[in-house]
Amino acid sequence: MLLSSLKLLLLTPIYAAAISSDSFHESLTLHPLPDGKLSVLFEFTTYFTAANPSSQIPQSHHSLTPPSLLLPLQQNNVSELTISFVAGRWDQSRSSESGPLHHESGGGGGEVRGWLRDDMDGRKSSSERWKSVTHALGGLFCAGLGPNDAGENVMTFGEIYPSVKGDRANLTHYLLAHPHHHLCTENLTPFLSLLPSKGLSGLSSLLAQPGIIFSWGFKTEGIEVIMPSSDQPQGRWKGWWEGVVDLVPERGTAKRDFSTEQLFKRHLPRVFPEAESSVIRVIKPQVGGGHLRLEPTGRSKEQWVDGELREVIEWDLLAETASLSGKYIRATWEIESEFKYPRIFAKPPITISRTIINPLASDGTLQIKITNNGADAREALYSEIWPWWVKGWMSEINVQIEGKGDKPELLSDIEFHPSTPPKVSTTTLHLSLTLPQRSTIILTIPFTKLTLKYTEHRPDAERGVEIPSGVLTLLDVAVQSEPKQTEAKEQSRSDAANSGRRRIYTDRILLDVPTPDFSMPYNVIIMSSTVMAVFFGLMHGGLTRMWGWVEVPKQAGINSQPQLTESEVVDEKDGLESL
């Protein structure tokens, strides 16, 4: 008996390894941008299978997956979860791209969103489980990700972040935006520790250099977890890290050639032994991509990247370990002795910007400019999340085409979920828009900042409060990354709808809040009460005291006493009888 159970114990991991399809894939994508910058994207994907609930050895499937990440998700019945941190500003006009390479990275600051399965036992409500899972992961990522109040949760964004599994039955969507959050080293270390390679080998060792990668401009980090379910035993979790490196110094002239060694101050590492694939890619730029020479030569293929058919060069580290490990990949621009900053940039299919016009301390108007540079009209949904004290005026929303005047027909629907002040809550707004081809639409939304109590202001009240990014969701995109072999040549090299980028984000925006004088509570209580007391006292006197009349003789001087006799005292009401 004992022997057999020991045998089982010893053999189970072997069986598990044999039947499981756990696998780990990593990739590094380099994408030169037209303004002399380079977008660098690390992606680490792990596929894992469901734990067998009857298994005697718990979490045997965690050979490649981190229990600290998956346990809270499992316990709280989470179906899908995405955490995204964004620091810095993505420049849509100069990068010729609507957003970073990784499409799941969210708006400015921190953001956590996901789908929760309904609890069949009904022990805990979904909002309680959401609270506990966000707090657990917030602790994991050294970032306050949980809600301070249940009212901060946004539940109307299910359409915008649809479930990857496609089935929405028994699922509830939650989103929590933390626009004030900043991505920093503290969020990188836990990220690396979640990876099976722990930042020690494989491509992750290039990432595990906070001194280097945090000097880059725009940065985004995040994870996306899809938990296995009864009908879909395979789960996936994916981590990404993307940064934008400035290759050309601000002053003086230089070339924009780059190499992995120059970027990471390291040779290419040896492959992580558990990795099933380990790939480095360079996406050739649209403009002058033919002049980019790469050494050593890699495999070239054509791929759809964000609505454009692009040439991508790939190196498989697994297959070419001998030739690549300890070396580096170099990119040089032929016929370019020095980088000249372009005067005109190719335009991304859609650009969006959000600013505040007519800014007053208590009011303002959000102005959202959306440009469709494509040849086709697009259908889109524009969404906003506001804290409860931002009150938008729905009846005053205006849509116009730049230079052509009002076009209210472009706004086909408004879905408005108002907050419930003064409780902590959020307002969400979804506007269904048509973006006509080759034009800019200007959306204006007037708003008022409601007055906060002095205890409701954030500690640094004078600085203001960040408002989450606006999201433009394109409703007509379809992912089709591989070019159709048959008609690849005839097909146009650009098709805006053929893109994995469903969402384009605006910047977050800083709203200053009119503040009271925080030192005044006692003074206000005392002064207001004094005015009230003065009034009460005078009224009380007037109503309860006796009114009468006195005779002051005409010749009497100022100093002489008025002659007052008791008989002359009369009260208006009952004094007459006594006279």
Added chain:
Amino acid sequence: MALDRLRKAVQSYPNVLETGAVLRLALFAVPALTNVLQSRPELSTPLTSFRSLKEGVYIYERGTNPYQGGIFYHSPVYLFFFTYIFPISSNILSGCVWTLIDVASAWSLVRLWRTRKPVAHKGRDGLVAALYLFNPYTLLSCLARSTTSLDNAVTLLSISFAASGQATLSLLFLATAAHSSLYPLLILPPLIMLMRKWKQTNPSSHDAASIFTLVATFITFFVMLAGLNWALVGSSWLRRTWGVITNVTDLTPNVGMWWYFFMETFEHFRTFFLGVFQLHNMIYVAPVCMRLSDDPLFAILVLVGIYSTWKSYPTLGDMALWAGLLGCFPEIVSNLRHPLFTLTVHLYTSILLPLLHSLWLLTGTGNANFFYAATMVYGLNASLAIVDVMGAGMRLGVKRSVGEWSQQGTGLMEGEAGAESKALDRLWEEKGWSVVQFTRQLS
């Protein structure tokens, strides 16, 4: 010459109403002016602002209940009125409606004045209307399309119908006013006294007027309106209209004494101070009604003044209602101690309020204390004015009692109102008499 012509014009009140209406319509034709006025916190609070009303109607028309979220605090009565009866989206139509509302207020003031002085009314009709229609507070509230104007009109109609003995109409209007802004409930007792006084002087009337019937009628109207609201939007409006008035959950600055207090006060004292502030409005009802029982209309004047100043979301339009009523009491005005002071401080605050508001909330250079200081001056001045008016009423009462007693006043009482008080003043001047408030309590 011009002054004479003006005096003549003022004497006929239809002329005054016409001029007031034309002036309003002309000013409504300047959208730049009305747009600026609509956003002034002195003229409209979130509970009375036209912008909120428009937003609420917009949301309601799209099939959503505006009371479920956001900030819509208007009474459902107004929501339905402006959704189904007068579509609010039309600027011309709403301009006409607000003009009409003010004309109706002035008309009811004239009616009130006539019932008050049945014999000698001719000379002052126009003046009473003009004092209301051309009061800048009234005019600006109207141009800002604040629903305060509407509340005022309904309240004035109620008072004037009560004074002429039309109890049912009066109570219906009072129920509407109370539904909208709650505080007019406070004038129900003096209003009933007014109706009963009318009954005593006109015993031939068939109108039932026992206190019980009157109160029951009022409750019936009030419950009917609530039922109507309930049928249309459920119970959601309760917390968003009366709930906000009583709990002061919206702290948007206004001219009152509440917003900064409840913005700054400590959370655990909030309920206590809410009680104190609300009770402060209510405690005056009984003593004022008892002491001024011989003139219920005067009691109404004092109570309207108190709640216009001390209600949770006051506007300058509320003060206009009080000032309009005061126009019906020329003998009180002539007995005021410091009318000039009151008037100049009103002028001073009308400069101070917008100035300090813009420093804090528009340019963002000042802080809340600036605007708070201005509202304190305004509140103190309004309070002192009420005390002054009440004192003037007391002094007048003493003078009249003495006049009756000394038999000198007989014959004068039948004369014109202005003449009566002038004669009385002359008599007191000759005798060297003056009214004083003693320190002795009433026994």
